[in-house]
Every structure is written in structure tokens, then in C-alpha cells.
Amino acid sequence: MAISADRSITIKDVAAHAAVSVATVSAVMNENKYVSPELAQRVRESIAALGYQRNSFARGLKTQVSHSIGIIIPDITNPFYTNIARGVEDVAHAHNYSLIIGNTDEDPEKENKYLQLLESKQADGLIIAVTDRSHEYLQALPIQKLALVGIDRSLIDLGIDTVMVDNIVGARTAIEHLLGLGHRRIGLMTGARGIAPTEERLIGYTEALEKHGIAIDPALIVMTRPRIDGGEQGALQLLSLEDRPTALFMMDGTMIIGALQTIAKFGLRCPEDIALACFDDFTWASVMRPHLTVVGQPTYEIGKQAAHLLFERLQHLEGPPREIRLQTRLIVRESCGSRLHSPDLISQIHA
């Protein structure tokens, strides 16, 4: 801002300073050609002396690689995505890549805009949690140059590498835990229908119940938004039922906060009067009263694996798409009341 060196230092300046050709400077920077030790040393000294940094525009123009990747998610503010982003960023950083971030707020238009931006502009690759109706975009869009990895929703059918979680087992395990504690009427709050995580978790719920010979009561399944107010409303609806459920399972971690509030309004205690569990572990889950029993998703790991997949894809563009399924972890704390039933179950951790 202040001391401004009118023109920035180019490879030419370095070449002149070291009294060599620009080709030689380029060679030592890229270490891709033999340069005699003396010259190399001289060049390095000139680089240091001038504080030369190569211009990535020129480099990119020539090589067509930007050394940056993008991540498109609904909202970085949601801890689920925050951790994924962190995982991605760490891997990108290790590869000397930079990470461009885009929040879509589940708006297909915003998503589309980012897709274009990233494609035209810079990214070599892209990690994306697609918005519901946008799948077709992905194949329609001219994203040929872009390596793509999907997260949270399976994109494998579109020939795109994907990292997601084993939702069926995750949900089933949690419901079985509740069943084991004697619950028979288990309310379920889902996110948007039709997307993989919701449908798969629904399967897990159904499987667990059927295994115990319990009929599915549609009244116990309510769809709501994966937000605090969604949880509030969902719980309201479920708790207003004539034949009130004794346990509530939520597909999203933020919902449980709303549920907790509704429960308080009903004058109910958790877990004594009603058991609560949800997907997503988060920092505060273990310090809330009651400590929350949750199905933890390896969020950081999802990001990490997705980034690994992406960088592998960047190497060999060819090869069949791969899908990685990560396992969830049932973390039993207090909100289902296992302590009430059998003290020795406390803090048992289930794979």
C-alpha cells in the first residue's frame, strides 16, 4: 500500500540480476531441468535478493493449472460443513493448493453461479455438497476441465467420486439403542425427502423397527427443516400426538436444540420423560445437560478423504468413479436415559 514498487519483479529482472536467461530462472524455480550448481545458486540468490515471486496468472495461462480448488457447501456456519471444510483445507494446504469457498444456502442459483465462477476462473477441482435439485446441472454444465468430488449426497451415478457416510447403519444403530432401552414409539424428524441422507436414514429407522416387529406409524415421522426452529416445530408436532412418543430421533444436530426448547415448554424432562438422540456430534453435545447421545459423523475425515480423492483424480483423470463410505459412531451419553436403565451402559461407545 505504501512503499509500492511501481512495477513488480518479473522473471526477467531475476534473469538480468543473475546474468542468465529467463529459461534458466524458470528451470531452477521448477526444478525440472538440469542447471549447473553455480548458476542455480546464483539464480537463487537473485531471487532472494529481489524478493521475486512468480506471477501465477502468467504461469496459469501457460500451464492451465491454477493450484487452487473449490468447495461448495450450503453453509460454512453449520458445524457439519465447517469441519469438512477444515479437512479439505488441511489437505489442500499440504498440496500447496489454495481453497476457494462458496456458500449456497441451498439455493440452486447460487450454486450454479459458483460453479461457473470456479470453472471459468480458477479451480482445478471442486468438492461439492449438491443442492437438492441441481444434479442435472452437474452433467449439463461444461465442467469438463474440473475434477469433481461429491460429499454428503451420492453422485456416483453421475460418474462422480463421492464421499459419504453409512447412513443406514448409523440410523439403525441409534434406533436399536432406543429400542434396547425399551422405547416402542420413536418419533423421527427427517430433513428434506428425496435426498440420499434422508432416505437412507429412513431405511435404517424402518429396518430397526421391523426387526423388532414394530409397525411403522407414519404419524411418528415428520419432515422438518434442519434448523433450530425446524426442531422446535417438529417436536411440537410429535409431542402433540395423542399417543405421544417416548423418544425422539433427529436427522440433524441443530434440530435437537429446538427440540430441547419445545420439551421445556411442555414441562417435560429429558431423559426422564422423553429420550432424545440425533445425528451429528458437536463440541457442546458433551457438555449440555443432559449430555447428548448422538450419531457422530466423521466430518473432518469426510473433508479429508474427499480432498484426497480429488487430488488423486487430478493425477489420473481416467478411471472409474469411486465412492467412499465412512462409518458413523453411536456415542451414548445421557439423553436417551441409559443411565436410568442400566448404569453400566453409560458412555459405552458403539461402533
Add this chain to the structure above:
Amino acid sequence: MAISADRSITIKDVAAHAAVSVATVSAVMNENKYVSPELAQRVRESIAALGYQRNSFARGLKTQVSHSIGIIIPDITNPFYTNIARGVEDVAHAHNYSLIIGNTDEDPEKENKYLQLLESKQADGLIIAVTDRSHEYLQALPIQKLALVGIDRSLIDLGIDTVMVDNIVGARTAIEHLLGLGHRRIGLMTGARGIAPTEERLIGYTEALEKHGIAIDPALIVMTRPRIDGGEQGALQLLSLEDRPTALFMMDGTMIIGALQTIAKFGLRCPEDIALACFDDFTWASVMRPHLTVVGQPTYEIGKQAAHLLFERLQHLEGPPREIRLQTRLIVRESCGSRLHSPDLISQIHA
């Protein structure tokens, strides 16, 4: 990935397709020169027909602007920074800029690396929460081309625009609240000494106490890490004091979780046995038991303002540096026990 059009479409292709010169195509894309409606229309059609996207490397090489900005923060996973990043991203998006993110983990070396990366590589501007000892870097580094905005720590002395919070008033108000509730021995957990937020909050603490004629007891001030375990240890140290404090105030929101755990280990109840308050409001603060009384920082707003400052700076590089101070908000809930003292104080909100 699949259908790959071997060579991507360039401005030349569009020019040929529309039977005009490249200059005309450029003119219609940039809307910076008069082009007759007919030609303009023809060009637009060709652009659409070919799905042309301009190559930002070439554009950047020519114009030296990248249309992307960076944000360098300790850790995106910390809700304080997450929200800031979201604020920045929203503004960047509105300006059609992309946002590159870098986590430093408070490691000056990583910070330095990002600085170089962003400078050489792309960013037109940069928002940064500096690591403690790195201030000198900022002026030493050849970041002349980069517009800079500092957050959380004041960089105004370095001639850099800054957005931060009124830490003195924030801390003072909270301590006065505690004082008003009758507390006389108030333990304080600080973050690293020597950085503005810590020192300023310390001033607020001191001012409040002195105003009430209470001497500062150095034993009540402990420095610890702004993390859960930091809070755990800090509380341990404070609660082990012979003359135990009746209230604890923490400079960081994550500390309070650790403090809560330590309190439980001591068999103490909050707020009955000990009052608790901290900086930083977060989603769960209002659903935790007890509901946490906190000094909320307008995190999203910090990011937004910082981005605004940055874009303004991008327009007029000249002009004196500006510092924006945002106000904190004391959010009184339960953890200080105001309910215990006077029921009508509950959920009072103090500016």
C-alpha cells in the same frame, strides 16, 4: 471429465463464430466500449452458442486483478471465525469476488506461507487475524499490491484498516453485572498476554473493580489457552485457591465448556455455587443448562464490515487507515444467577 472438448473455447473462437474481431468480443463482455446493438447481439449469441467463458488467467495477466480476496484466520472451526468468514464471503459474493481461506492454527510460519501464497498467486486483498508475533511480517513483506484489513487485533498503527470490538466496555459491562449481583471475588481467565483483545479486556475488568473500590488480586487472574482444556485448567487453578472466587469470567467462549466440566468435578453447581460468564455468544449458549450469560460479539458483522472496508480500499488505495469498533452486547441469561437475586432481571439485555 468425460466429454472433454480438447481445447477450450477462446475469445478467438467467439470472434470467428460471430464474424467480428476479438476486440469487439472483449468490448461486449466488458461493456466498456460502444458496440452497435446488432453486433453486440450477434456476439452474445455466439458466446451462448459456444458456451464461452473467459479465461481468467489471461485476463488477470493483462489487468493484474484476480477478483478474489483472501481471509487468514487461526481456525475456521472456531465459531467466532466461522461467522466472520461467512460475513466476508457474503460481501465478496455480492461483489462477484471469490474468497480464499487459510487456517493458520496460530502458527506464524503457516501464516507467512499463506501471505506469500495469496500475494504471489491471486488475491487482490486480504482480511487477516494476525498471529501474535507476526506484526512485523506485515510491513516487512512485499505486500504492496495487496489491500489489507485486520480483524480482532488492531493493525491501525501499521497503517492498516482494522475492524474490532470494543473490548474494554465489553469486559467492564460483564464485570459490573457480576458486581451488581454481589460478587466481590471474580476470577478471570485471559488468553495470551500482550495482544489487544486480552489487554483491553483486562482494562475493562480492572476499571470495573476499581470503580467499586475493589483491589485487584493477581491470584484471581490466570492466563490460559482459549480452548476447552484451557478453560478446564484455568478453572482448576482458580477453584483451588484458598479464598475461592464466587464468579468466573472468561475471555473466550470455548473456555467456559472446560470450566463447566471442572466445576462439575468440584461438585459445584452453577449459578448457585459459582457464577459463570464469558466472551462470545454461540448457538448453544442459550440452550445449555444453565443458559449462559455472555458478552456477545457481532461476529458476522465484523466480517461484513471488514469486507466492506476492503472493497472500499480496493477502490481508493489512498486515504488514511480506518478503524471500526463494533459494540459488544451483554446477554444476561442464567449462569450468573441473576434469577437467584432478582427474578425480574431475567433475560434483561444490556447494550
Add this chain to the structure above:
DNA sequence: ATGAAAGCGCTAACAA
């Protein structure tokens, strides 16, 4: 082992 020079795709000054 080193250097000269072409050219990546775009913008903008200048010419027509």
C-alpha cells in the same frame, strides 16, 4: 548445459 523465442488468451491503445 544454457539461451532465444514462440505463444498461452486476453485487454487496450491506436489505427482505420
Add this chain to the structure above:
DNA sequence: TTGTTAGCGCTTTCAT
């Protein structure tokens, strides 16, 4: 009003 062209800074082929 539209077109021609130089040149941004780098990589890389081809000469030497």
C-alpha cells in the same frame, strides 16, 4: 464504430 496488434510474465521447444 470496428479492427489490428502489442504485450502482460511465464513455460517450453528447439537451437546452440
